[in-house]
Amino acid sequence: MAGTSGTSTRFLPGPLPSPRNPLPRFRCDESRSAGTELPIRKGRTDLSVTTNSLSGLPPEHRPRLAVQAQEVAFPAGTRLFNEGQRADRFRVVRQGSVALDMHVPGRRPVVIETLGPGQLVGWSWLFEPHTWQLGATAVRPVAAAEFDAVAVRELCASDPELGAAVGLWVAQVLAHRLHAARIRLLDLYGPAGSGLPH
Known part of the structure; x- marks a missing residue:
């Protein structure tokens, strides 16, 4: 995320990983424009690991998408994006956890x-x-x-079978997220004894 000074920081690969440092070290590059949230580490991804992470896609389509990936890492507490901002990228978690939240006026x-x-x-x-x-x-x-969202959308447009598979994957995720949001909001603000599942 851009800092208070208005400068964003991009990190490029440095030395190869060592037993004491399983993630690669990175050097800082200030060349990227301000206003974009960025990870503290960035580098080439392990293609086989990324392919395995794309379990929501049929196996035959995973390698095609995996080659578009870049490895990133964030410390705990990093704000990845805010509601209403431009959605210009997406991520698949390999390690750690990410909380999704919704803005509720007055709360x-x-x-x-x-x-x-x-x-x-x-x-x-x-x-x-x-x-x-x-x-x-x-x-x-x-x-x-x-x-990169634009690159993936262009790839999907050029390959209808891949585009259909990605569309189905994301639609299934969307349906699940909407259901989770509905249950969570009713659980917090709905009438007591509504009979909602927990």
Whole structure:
């Protein structure tokens, strides 16, 4: 996330990982424009690991999408995106956990769901107007595969079978998130004894 000075920081690969440092070290690059939330670490992704993380897709389509990924990492407490911001990327969690929250007027943001390894963070990138409908924060240190939304949409447009598979995957995630949001909000603010499942 951009700091208070208005400068965003991008991190590029440095030395290879060591037994004491399982994630690669990175050097800082200040060249990216301000206003975009960024991970503290960024580098090339392990293709086989990323392919396995895309379990929501049929196996034959995973490698095609996996090559678009970039490895990122966030410390606990990092705000990944805010509701209403432009959805220009999405992530699949490899390690750690991410809390999704919803703005409720006059109240603190409500945590809708907590995501873990193998789960998709963000669906708004696929549907116009491409703005986030929820917010997201790293609850525990997160390692994830990150994808550029425009590049993936273009890839899906050029490959109808892949596009259909990605669309179904994201639609299933969307349906689950909407259900989770409804249950969570009714649980918090609905009438007592409504008979909602817990």
